Amino acid sequence: MQIIAKDFNLRHTIESGQPLTFFGDYSFSNNKTFLSYPVEYGKINVFGEQEGKDCILSIEGENYSKSELKKEIEERFGLKDNIKYIYKNIATDRFMEGAIKKFYGMRVTKNSIWETTLSFIVSQFNNIKRIRRIMLCLVERFGKGSFPGPDAIAGKEIAVCGAGFRSKYILEIAKLYDKELFDSYALLPYEDAKRELMHYKGIGDKVADCILLMGYKKLEAFPIDTWVKRVLTMEYGLHTKSIKKMHEFAKNRWNGFAGYAQQYIFWHGRSYLDKG
């Protein structure tokens, strides 16, 4: 099946440190991108051919009807997000304009709530390469090629995947995870959903915001990590160590699209403050 996705860049989207980068297989060459990611039953393969601002997607997925597959892709990659409207609302300074120009078409993805929860518990105090290695191990060892559900992980000997101190958080959330309950958080306002998530060990302020942004697709969520802190200080002149003040700043400046702003701050800031 084919979809022509306007103002969408598959490569930027999957390279930008979002869950698909953690557990999907991908490769790039020139303007072509390939991605294969595990779903509950089997895999979905996506071929993307970039033509300027647009991307021609060819998609394969066993056990999916054509309409189901289309819906999965549109939701997973945020193709229904009104990206031009979002850009218009957040591109109010040079830094953000530059970030959008450089990574035009990068979307905030929406992965399953469980995938996102597990991914970002693994992400804490960690680096992207190792996050990926750990996630791939969990998928291979416990998911048999598909993404492992909570039951496939709970009570298992997961130390082999090298998650270190995060293993105890993984095992606990796998044991406690109640799909209906977590699904119901989607109905709560952002602040309330965040408070609920933070009751679980291993989910703090930043991980909760990541889950809310990339699992629940609550676009007002603003995950604050080391890179975001650096950019807020160096580019936005916000000299504070208070996470609370940073959230207030983001809310006032980007309002309901702080999550999109954050994804561009994170990825652009990381690539140019770091060196690459």
Next chain:
DNA sequence: ACCCAGGCGGGCG
């Protein structure tokens, strides 16, 4: 050898 990583929990003042 050394420092850092898309932080968090727990303890303290």
Next chain:
DNA sequence: CGCCCGCATGGG
């Protein structure tokens, strides 16, 4: 509330 520390392990 703010601050400080330890944390498992691998990448650079």
